[in-house]
Amino acid sequence: MIKVDKISKIYGQGPASFKALDKVSFKLEKGANLAILGKSGSGKSTLMHALAGLDRPTSGSIAINGKDLWSRQQKEIDAYRNQMAGFVFQDFYLQNEETVLENIMVPLEIRGVADRKPKAYAALERLEIKDKARNLTRHLSGGEKQRVCVARAIIGQPEILFADEPTGNLDSKTSEKVEEILFKLNKELGTTLVVVTHNEDLARRFANSIILKDGRIIAHEGKELAA
Amino acid sequence: MRNIDLLRRGLRNLRRNKSRTILTVLALSIGAFTLVLTFGLSNALKASVNDQLSLATNNELSVGLNAENKNQTGVPEYNTNAAAAQSTQIHGERATIQFMTKEQIDAFAKISGVKQVWPSYNISAEYLQLDGNDKKYIIDYVSEQSYSDQTSKMLAGAYPLNWSTNDIVLYQSYADTLGIAPSDLIGKTVIIGFLDVKGKIAEQKFTISGILKKPTGFESAGPATTGVVMISIDSMAKIYDLQFNGARDFNQFSYATVLLDSPDNETSVRDAIAALNKNYSVSSLSDIVSRIKTVLNTVTYALAGFSGIVLLAAAFGIINTQLMSVFERTKEIGLLKALGMPNKKIRNLFSVEAVLIGLFGASVGIIFAFGVEIFVNTVFRQRLINIGFGSHAILISPTNVLLVAAGLGLLSFIAGVFPARKAQRLDPIQALREE
Numbered sequence: 001m002i003k004v005d006k007i008s009k010i011y012g013q014g015p016a017s018f019k020a021l022d023k024v025s026f027k028l029e030k031g032a033n034l035a036i037l038g039k040s041g042s043g044k045s046t047l048m049h050a051l052a053g054l055d056r057p058t059s060g061s062i063a064i065n066g067k068d069l070w071s072r073q074q075k076e077i078d079a080y081r082n083q084m085a086g087f088v089f090q091d092f093y094l095q096n097e098e099t100v101l102e103n104i105m106v107p108l109e110i111r112g113v114a115d116r117k118p119k120a121y122a123a124l125e126r127l128e129i130k131d132k133a134r135n136l137t138r139h140l141s142g143g144e145k146q147r148v149c150v151a152r153a154i155i156g157q158p159e160i161l162f163a164d165e166p167t168g169n170l171d172s173k174t175s176e177k178v179e180e181i182l183f184k185l186n187k188e189l190g191t192t193l194v195v196v197t198h199n200e201d202l203a204r205r206f207a208n209s210i211i212l213k214d215g216r217i218i219a220h221e222g223k224e225l226a227a
Numbered sequence: 228m229r230n231i232d233l234l235r236r237g238l239r240n241l242r243r244n245k246s247r248t249i250l251t252v253l254a255l256s257i258g259a260f261t262l263v264l265t266f267g268l269s270n271a272l273k274a275s276v277n278d279q280l281s282l283a284t285n286n287e288l289s290v291g292l293n294a295e296n297k298n299q300t301g302v303p304e305y306n307t308n309a310a311a312a313q314s315t316q317i318h319g320e321r322a323t324i325q326f327m328t329k330e331q332i333d334a335f336a337k338i339s340g341v342k343q344v345w346p347s348y349n350i351s352a353e354y355l356q357l358d359g360n361d362k363k364y365i366i367d368y369v370s371e372q373s374y375s376d377q378t379s380k381m382l383a384g385a386y387p388l389n390w391s392t393n394d395i396v397l398y399q400s401y402a403d404t405l406g407i408a409p410s411d412l413i414g415k416t417v418i419i420g421f422l423d424v425k426g427k428i429a430e431q432k433f434t435i436s437g438i439l440k441k442p443t444g445f446e447s448a449g450p451a452t453t454g455v456v457m458i459s460i461d462s463m464a465k466i467y468d469l470q471f472n473g474a475r476d477f478n479q480f481s482y483a484t485v486l487l488d489s490p491d492n493e494t495s496v497r498d499a500i501a502a503l504n505k506n507y508s509v510s511s512l513s514d515i516v517s518r519i520k521t522v523l524n525t526v527t528y529a530l531a532g533f534s535g536i537v538l539l540a541a542a543f544g545i546i547n548t549q550l551m552s553v554f555e556r557t558k559e560i561g562l563l564k565a566l567g568m569p570n571k572k573i574r575n576l577f578s579v580e581a582v583l584i585g586l587f588g589a590s591v592g593i594i595f596a597f598g599v600e601i602f603v604n605t606v607f608r609q610r611l612i613n614i615g616f617g618s619h620a621i622l623i624s625p626t627n628v629l630l631v632a633a634g635l636g637l638l639s640f641i642a643g644v645f646p647a648r649k650a651q652r653l654d655p656i657q658a659l660r661e662e
């Protein structure tokens with residue numbers, strides 16, 4: 001379960017400061033799926049980064065399975081990033097000079113797993129790009145790159161999968177494929193799914209949703225969600 | 228992250244920036260190369276000093292008597308007294324010393340730990356003549372017997388273990404000049420001619436017991452054509468008596484040689500000599516060896532210092548390379564952190580890369596140094612022997628290699644600390660958001 005309690009994020013200081021999140025609170029059940037909607041600049045990525053242990057909120061608290069996230073020691077936050085949370089970034093952030101395989105194995109490499117290939121191939125199979133395993137990522141199409149990113153996010157079997165506009169750069173057919181995969185993970189493995197999207201059609205497929213505006217929740221719905 | 232993966236990742240990053248890595252490695256390798264060669268050269272020189280001088284005796288002391296007036300400047304005043312101060316050389320060092328009397332020298336023999344004492348019989352001979360041969364040859368220098376075993380230097384015959392007044396050892400130059408096989412000369416009689424105190428030629432007969440090889444290296448006093456003969460101390464004394472008994476300076480000696488029972492007695496004997504007269508100056512072969520080594524060490528350190536400066540410059544190369552690497556790989560660092568890589572491991576990754584550069588530099592430099600060692604030692608072997616190097620001009624030891632490798636590893640680690648810290652401090656999200 002994710003419990004967010006009045007988190008705010010202020011960038012900068014003094015007159016130049018900017019409030020990207022303003023006392024955001026909600027609760028999401030374990031294994032649920034959630035869409036975060038909102039205009040550009042409304043704070044969606046900022047919220048995701050706070051949830052995924054990537055960027056510390058200025059105030060407020062986030063509890064994951066009842067345990068406060070941002071009061072943990074850096075070592076535990078690192079472990080949370082590596083094992084509990086999977087993240088599909090808004091931009092791909094792939095190492096273009098390395099192969100698909102090398103790219104997606106990084107989380108396991110960091111975890112200290114020696115035998116990484118079986119899991120890597122399993123993840124690639126799930127994403128249906130096993131045949132690209134030995135290719136350099138820079139030679140892939142946008143849709144393939146996005147699927148590599150998802151593979152990298154799920155290879156460590158995270159409990160929560162965060163995806164920041166995973167279909168933003170894709171055509172409708174490719175995005176459908178990626179969506180299918182995300183929902184399949186949510187259903188089959190019980191992975192909690194948190195997705196940022198602009199796409200209304202996609203948003204409708206989620207059981208729960210939040211709409212952000214100027215760093216505040218202006219609307220929310222869903223059974224597994226409480227504000 | 229496992230260490231092996233850290234190492235692999237570091238290697239991969241270095242490979243990706245090939246040209247930059249190679250240039251930095253090259254800069255380091257130049258320093259390593261000169262450093263290893265310096266050590267190798269110094270090793271070879273020290274080894275050859277040891278080689279050459281270990282053959283000579285190391286249990287002899289030379290004792291001279293310093294002139295009273297130590298503050299003497301300019302040319303000393305002429306002293307009609309026989310025991311005048313004289314400028315002379317002891318083991319290559321110029322000193323103004325006072326003649327010693329026979330009695331003073333004999334006093335050394337009573338010191339415990341002293342085996343034998345003899346004065347510097349400064350005799351000169353006129354010619355050498357093989358019995359039954361009418362040609363006479365110059366004698367450049369009459370050497371007294373050496374108490375150290377010279378067997379290894381013999382070309383023919385044997386080095387006398389107990390010298391009799393009859394024994395003489397000739398240098399190879401005579402055999403070469405006479406055109407007689409050295410072994411055929413053994414047992415032959417030679418006549419040594421010298422001037423007696425009245426200026427008349429006197430002759431003395433000897434039996435050749437051995438021929439000494441052409442001296443090489445530090446011991447070669449001159450060209451191979453120098454005529455040197457070696458006779459017993461008793462013979463020296465006898466000729467000295469014939470040559471100087473009646474002359475003004477008879478039995479006044481510039482220095483004496485003290486033969487020790489064992490080199491271990493050197494300190495106690497030196498103390499005892501000093502107790503006799505504080506103006507005695509004592510020098511020994513170990514003095515010279517240690518002086519030569521001091522000079523060698525100084526030169527080594529100076530050369531090593533220059534290599535150190537090269538390495539210091541190369542260290543800045545590492546800092547630069549790694550800083551550029553951190554800037555270029557900001558996104559990668561951000562990603563690794565976002566995927567849960569601890570800051571310490573990020574720092575380690577960059578440290579590993581820096582140390583790898585250092586070790587590559589050391590390896591390349593060391594390999595080239597070994598190449599030069601093999602080349603110089605094989606190509607110049609014969610010439611080296613002739614100029615007294617022994618068979619090696621460069622002698623790189625495993626210790627040198629380890630020292631340089633470890634030193635460069637440490638240097639590059641230190642040089643990598645600052646860039647590594649910079650990488651460690653990057654904020655993951657800021658790094659990722661960077662364009």
Ligand SMILES: Nc1ncnc2c1ncn2[C@@H]1O[C@H](COP(=O)(O)OP(=O)(O)OP(=O)(O)O)[C@@H](O)[C@H]1O
Nearest residue numbers: 011012018020038039040041042043044045046047
């Ligand atoms: N480091 C920063 N310093 C200052 N302002 C920032 C910083 N990072 C983000 N912001 C601002 O915070 C606001 C929220 O940013 P965020 O990236 O969360 O928006 P978003 O909802 O994800 O938008 P998009 O849909 O375009 O990705 C934006 O106005 C952005 O300019």
Ligand SMILES: [Mg+2]
Nearest residue numbers: 044045090164
């Ligand atoms: Mg965003």
